[in-house]
Amino acid sequence: MTLPPPPFKAKAIWSWGGNNKEKDLGFIEGDIIEVSKTSSDGQWCYGVSLRSKLAGRFPTKFIQVLQIKESGSRKSLLELKESSSSKSLRLTPSASSSSLKLGSSVSVPTDVTNYDEIPPPPPKHQYSTYNKLFTSSYTQRILDSSTLSTDTERSSYFGHSDFSATSAGSLMRHKEAKMQASMSDSDRQDLVSSMLEKGPNAKHPKFFRRLLGRKSVEPSLDDQIFSTSLDKLEDLTIKETDADDDLVRTRTLTGRDRANRKSRVVQEEPDLILQPQKAISSLNVDEKLSYSSPSIIDETDLDHVDEFVAELPDDRFIGPREIVKNRIIPRFLTPLEQLKAIYVYLTTRFEIIEKQEKLSAKVSPSEALFSDIIHRKRCTGHQLTWMFYIMASHLDLEMEIILGKFKKPLQLLDSNLVLNHTWISVLVEGEYRFIDVALGNHTNPVNDELNLIEPLSLQQNSEFYFLAKPLDLLYTHVPMHADQQHVVPPLDPLVQMALPPLYSGFLHHKLSLYKFNHSLFRLTDLELIEFDLEIPKKIDVRAIVRSYDNDAQGEALVQVYMKRDKRLAKIKAAMPPRCSLGFICVYARSTARPGADFSMVLSLPCSHKGKYKPIEWVKKNDNNAHLDFDLYIKQPQTFNLTRNLPYKFQVLSTNSTIKCNLISPSGTFHLLPYQDDAFELTKRLNEPGLWRLVVLNNDSWHVYAEWSCS
Structure with missing residues (x-):
């Protein structure tokens, strides 16, 4: 197998326990390994398991190189990383010395490159596409089962490191998968039928014992009489209506329900990262030059800068450099004030238009184009980012244009790093912060999708994208290179792509x-x-x-x-x-x-x-949010109820002083008694029409919810 130049990621296709616990890296099939060094003959690799966080050497025959592609004609993520500058991640003294980061130097045994031992061969059987899907699901189920019953601080995505990493179990699972794939439906039915004819004591292969369940026992005479009685009783019982089915359907998921859905999705999508947010912990911090001194960026009042920029004359014949040199720098002395002045000027004086263009962090638009933008006051978000970079380059600050992906609203989440956005990273007051002048602009079309309409919401959104903390943009801004996250230690790009997009209002509220x-x-x-x-x-x-x-x-x-x-x-x-x-x-x-x-x-x-x-769903009053208390309607949660059937009305609340009543269509009040943190009442609905749940609020009855009975 031809290996790409490190670093790269690989997936274990066989389990391997290792021969030397001090030097070898044991893993189970399905593990993702970040390879940092390879031997000269390509027989051995050295890397870190993303599941166990352990490092060591391992045979190349037991892994498969992963390729991450951006989109059709673009380079893969790995190629983009290799073509980038060779600088390593910025690490601070407070960062963990044991952390492994892409592009940084790692401690590798000297005998890795000249290792003469012949690596052990993998188990001798074919590795088909079906086997790959089967083993991936099996491995993921093992990793997820370690945190299935309770949520812990350990990530269920990365799993635990206390599993046995031997190839025996891997070999048996592959053989079992091959057996399942080769057996037709008719053969399976014939075999099952023949086994059922032989009786419950017949001996069957382990695969079918697991398929049919544990060994059954012949029912006794009493059990048969009891089952017959149940069947007759069921015939006399009124069948559930559609409304009753909806009541069962709307019940809150139990822990078992969540586990079953989780297991099913893992089998259907073995590469899906179910809980990517668990990869972010208290160990991940925003990158700074020094962690001992307190931050002053968020405590600095910059309102006077907004007032100054609002009074600047709108001259369409002065270039961006002249505005900075002649108006902003002479007026403000601190970098924070100067950056804010440029930001406010660009977010309030220019209109964002949508246009297909080639994004580049190296080649800036032409001077003629900038002159036309200054005159028309209209440009794309990428052009506005370049204008900020050119204007702020006179402030003598460390800055960089970051090329990456912005997770737009109503956009599918996938692992393809399609480059569609640019933003600025700047080192100011000893901290790395982000400035997204395109998203901070009030006229950006994305604001309409986010329903940012009123002036105060637009202002809060604009303030969020000025000197934003790296961790705050981690959920929506995916840079092309991991070190451009400016998070220590950085997140795996695949994990970052799987994070749910949290927009400015999420953090503001x-x-x-x-x-x-x-x-x-x-x-x-x-x-x-x-x-x-x-x-x-x-x-x-x-x-x-x-x-x-x-x-x-x-x-x-x-x-x-x-x-x-x-x-x-x-x-x-x-x-x-x-x-x-x-x-x-x-x-x-x-x-x-x-x-x-x-x-x-x-x-x-x-x-x-x-x-x-x-x-x-049950209809709730839009003004419920203005009450001084919260009510949770546990049942019934559906709007349409059936006449002449009994329903249990259960409303959860931690406030026992509330008076809660159910009003019939004719106006009769039915009090819901309070017990065990809930208002409960079982009532047969014998009147058609609207039934309303009312609560006493400030000496007046407030309609909280209503149902329709027919």
């Missing part, structure tokens, strides 16, 4: 992900989207589902509840009709500011296959 998992958005048959966000008080959250290929939309149910002193918003939704691919879009606003509009904070792709059935 101080929202947080809670047990996020991509498997919750891969639906089969009647499954529903269900996930949670941690939100502070005085924040209202809404959500809708939008189709990928048409204008269809579906409503979502958003309810707030408390769990271990955390205020969580649970979001449930179904896909729109005739929609197999779409996006769940989450919007948020502050209720402390009257009349505030909702802005998009999160956009996640979701998919559906199989049976479909629409669902209509």
Whole structure:
């Protein structure tokens, strides 16, 4: 196998335990390994396992080189890294000395390049495409099962390092996969039928014992009588209606439900990173020159700079360099003030237009083009980024134009690094910060997709992209080179691509992900989207589902509840009709500011296959967010209820002083007693029409929700 020049990533296609625990790296099939050095004959490699974080040497025959491509005609990510400058990552004294970073020097045994030992051969059997899919799913299930029951600080994506890394289990799994692939459906049915005819005590191959389950036992006479009685009782029981099916369908997912969906998605998409956010921990910090001195950037008041720029005359015949030399530098002395003046000037005086263009971080637009931009006050986002770079180059600061990918709203997440955006990194006051003058511009078309309409929301969005912290842009801005993240230690590019895009409103409103998992958005048959966000008080959250290929939309149910002193918003939704691919879009606003509009904070792709059935959620009052308390309708969560059937109305709340009533269509009040942190009432709905849930708020009844009975 021909190996590319290191560094590169490889995937273990066989398990290997190693012969020397001090020098060899053991791994299991499916592990991703970052290779930093290879022997001269290509027989051995040295690298780090991304799962166990252990380093060592290993045979080349046990791995397969991974190729990460950007898009059709572009270079692969690996080629782009190799063609870039050879500078290593900037490391600070406080960074972990044991961290391995792309392009940095590592401690490699001297005998790796001249290792005369012949590596052991892999197991002698073919490695088919089906086997690859099977073993990948098997490995991922092993890694995920270590954190299946409880969430820990260890990443379920990287797994644990206490597994046995021997090739025996790998060989058996490959043989089993080959056996499954070679057996036809008719052969399988014949074999199963013959086994059933032989009785429960017959001996079968291990594969079919696992297929059929554990050895069964013949039912006794009492068991047969009991089963017959149950069958007769079931015939007399009223069958569940569609409304009852919806009640079961809308129940909150249990831990087992989440685990089953997770296991299914892993088998269907073995390369999907389910919980990429767990790769970010307290060890990841923003890159600085010194971590001992406190930051002053966010504490500096720069409002006077905005006022000065607003009063600058709009001269269409003065170039960007003259504006900096003659107006900005003489007026302001500190780099923070000068940068803010250039930023405000470009984000308020120029209009962003969308245009197909070739992005480059090396070649700037021509002087003639800049003159035309200054005159017309219209340009693309990339041209505006170059204009900022040229104007700020007179400030004697370390700056760089970063070429990468911006995760736009309503855009599918994949592993292709398609270069569609540029932004600026600058070293100021001893810290590396980002300036995205294109996204900070009020006229950027992306603002319409984010529903940034009112002036205050636009201003907050603009302030966010001025000297943004690297960790804050990690979810939406993926640079071409990992060291341009300016996060220590840097994140794996594949992990960063899998992170959910969190936009400026998400961080402005101080929202947080809670047990996020991509498997919750891969639906089969009647499954529903269900996930949670941690939100502070005085924040209202809404959500809708939008189709990928048409204008269809579906409503979502958003309810707030408390769990271990955390205020969580649970979001449930179904896909729109005739929609197999779409996006769940989450919007948020502050209720402390009257009349505030909702802005998009999160956009996640979701998919559906199989049976479909629409669902209509219980109708909630839009003014519920202005109440001083939160109520969570546990059941019923569907809007349409069936007449003359009993329903259990259960409303969760930590406030027992609230008076909660159910009003019939004729106006009769039915009190919901409070017990065990919930208001509960079982009521047979014998009146058609709207049934309303009302609560007493400030000596007046407030309609919280309503259902339709027919």
